Amino acid sequence: MSGYDKDSGGGSAGPDGPVPTRAPEHAPPPIGIAGLKLGHQIAAACALAVIAVAACAHVAMLFFHVAPSNTATKQHGDVIDEWIYPEFEQNWKLFAPNPLQQNVGVQARAELDTAQGTVRTTDWYDLSAQDGARIDGNPLPSHTQQNELRRAWDFYVGSHDNKNRPIGLRGQLSENYVRRIAYMRLDRESPGGEGDEIVRIQVRSRTTNVRPPKWSEEKVSTKPVYRQLPWWTVTPDDLPLTGGAAGDDAADGGRAGAKGAGR
Amino acid sequence: MIRVERPLTRGLGKVTGFALGPYQTAIIRIGFAATWLFFLLRELPHRHEMYGPDSPWNWDMAQQLIAGNGAFTALMWSDGHVWFEIVYTLAVLSSALLMLGWHTRAMSVLFMIGVLSLQNRSIFIGDGGDNVIHLMSTYLVLTRCGQVWSLDARRRARARGGVRDEAVGEAGALRPDAGEPVDRVGPVLWWVLGLTLAAVTFTGELNRGWLVIFWGLLAVHGLWWAVGRRAPHSELRKLLDVVANLVHNAGLLIIMVEACLIYATAGWYKVQGSRWQDGTAVYYPLNLDYFSPWPALSELLASHGLVLLAVTYGTVVMQVAFPFTLFNRRVKNVLLAAMMCEHAVIAVVLGLPFFSLAMITADAVFLPTSFLRRLGGWAARARDGARARVLSRLSRRETLPEQRVGSRSQDAEAAEHARVGFTP
Known part of the structure; x- marks a missing residue:
C-alpha cells in the first residue's frame, strides 16, 4: 500500500506462457501458500478467504461509521452499529467542521451548614479557570485538568434539554458526574472553616465568544452568557475519593482559581 | 521465477509467505x-x-x-x-x-x-x-x-546463531522460527494466563464474544507451541505460519486504513467548515483556555494572519490528500514528514503531548523501510556506545575480562541483524 516493497522486476516479465524451465537446484523453495501440499493448500486458501472477507468487512464498517449519514447507513445503520460498538467507536471530527469558538467555563459554589448552625453561600469558584491555570506552562497537562470537567460538561449539555431536564439514563448519569466533580473540587478549596459542611452545590457555565482575530471585520459579542443549574443537595457519600485514596490529588495544583470570578 | 510470475501469484506468495512491514x-x-x-x-x-x-x-x-x-x-x-x-x-x-x-x-x-x-x-x-x-x-x-527490535528477536537470533547451519540447511529459507530457542518462560506464561482465564470464565464476568476471543487466542498459542516443539518442519507448522502471516498482513492493512480514515475524516469534514475556508480556523484553538498552555506563544502565533491562513489551508490539504499520496512514494514521504512535524507542534502549542505521540506513531506505519533501518542503526550504535562506556567504566573498576566485552557486543550485532521476514 505505501510502497515499502518495490520489486525490481524491471520489464522482464514475459507473457503468460509457460514458465521457462530452470534447473531445480537453483530454484528457491516456494514460499507461502505455494510451498504447501495440496490438502494444506486448501486449508490455507480457506483461511485466506475468511481473513480477506473479515478484513474487507471491517474496513467497510469503519468507513460507513465515519462517513456522513447516507443511503447505506440509513438502511443498514443497525448492522454497522452492531459491528462498531462498543470497541471500534471513533470520532475524528477534530476541530471540524469548525473549531470551538467559545470558552466555556464551569463554575460552582457551595452552601455550607456552618458550625454555628447558620447557612452560608460561598462565592463562585471558576473551576475551568483553575484548570486553565494549571495547564499554563505545563508541558504534560493531565487528563484531570484538560478533559475531566470539560468533557463532563459536554456530556451534561448533550444529554439535557434547554430546561436542564435529563434525557434518559445518560442524562441522569451526567448530572451525577458533574455534581460529583464539582463537589470534589469545591471540597478541595475547603471553602468553610472548621466544622462547616457543604450541603448543597450549584453549578453554572459561563460561555464567552473568542474575540475574532484583529484583522477580521467580524463583530461578535464578548459578553458572557450564563447557564445556571438548580441547587443540588449533596451528602458526604457523594464525595469522590474518600475511600482512602483521596490524598493523592489534593496537594497538586494549589489555589490557581479565580475565586469569585465572573460574579 | 518471481519475475515471470503473474502479479496475482506473486502477491499471493507475498501475503502468505511473509509478515510484511516488520x-x-x-x-x-x-x-x-x-x-x-x-x-x-x-x-x-x-x-x-x-x-x-x-x-x-x-x-x-x-x-x-x-x-x-x-x-x-x-x-x-x-x-x-x-x-x-x-x-x-x-x-x-x-x-x-x-x-x-x-x-x-x-x-x-x-x-x-x-x-x-x-x-x-x-x-x-x-x-x-x-x-x-x-x-x-x-x-x-x-x-x-x-519480528525486529524486540527481546524476542534477540532471543531468536541468539538461538539461530547457535544452530545456524542446521536450521538453514534443513528449512532452506530464512524463517522467523528457523531456530526456535528453548523457551522456558513461554509455557509458564501460557499456563498462568490460561488458569487466570479459567478462573475469570468461572466467575461469569466475560460475555460470549470475549470468551471465544480469549480462549481462541490461548488455544492457538498452545497449538503453535506444540507444533513448533514436536514438528518444527512439518506441513502443519508451515500452514500455521501461512495463517499467521495472513492475519498479520490483514491487521497491518487495517492499521493503515485506519490511519487513512482518521486523516480523511478529519480533512473532509474540515473542508465544509467556514473557518477552515476563511483561513482563521487555527486562530480559535489557540485562544481556548484548555488548549493554550503557553499563552504568549499562542498569542504570537495568533497575531500573524497570513501564517495562520497558510497553516489552516496546509492542514486541510495535507489531511485530504494524504491517503492518495500513498500511491507515490516520494510525495508520501514528504507529506509524512510534514504531518509528523505538525503533530509535534500540536503537542507543545495545544498541550496535547500524548495525542500527538499517538498520531505520530500512527503515521510511522507509513515510514519507508530504508529510513527505519537507518533509525535502528543509529539507535543500536547509541545503545552500544552507551553500553561500551558503562562496561569500560566497570572493567576499569572490576577488571572485567576483555573477551567477555567482545562477545557481548557480538551478540548485540547478531540481534541487530535479526531481521526476518520480508524486506525489500
Missing part, C-alpha cells in the same frame, strides 16, 4: 506501547480520580453505562481498591514489556486488556489520543509485531 509494525508497537506507558506513569498521581472505584465517575455509574453497551473492562469485575491497583499495575507492566518485545504476542493481548479496561471504565476522561490507542491496541494483537 520494521513498520515494530515501530508502531514501540510507539503505542510507549505512549500508553508514559501516559499511565504521568497520570499515576491522578489514577484514582480517573479510573478508581471512588472516582467522580464512580464504579456504579460506570456499571450502569456498561450494562447498556457491553464494553470490555476488567475493572468492572470488582469494585475493590486492590483490584484496581492490580489492573493499573498490569497495564503499566504490559505496556513496558510490549515496548521491549518480551513475549510480544502475549503482551499485546495483555496490553489490549489494559487499554480497554482503563479506557472503557471512564470513557469521559479520554480524548482523540486515547481513541487512537484503543483501536490500535486491538489491531496490534493481530500482528507479528516483534
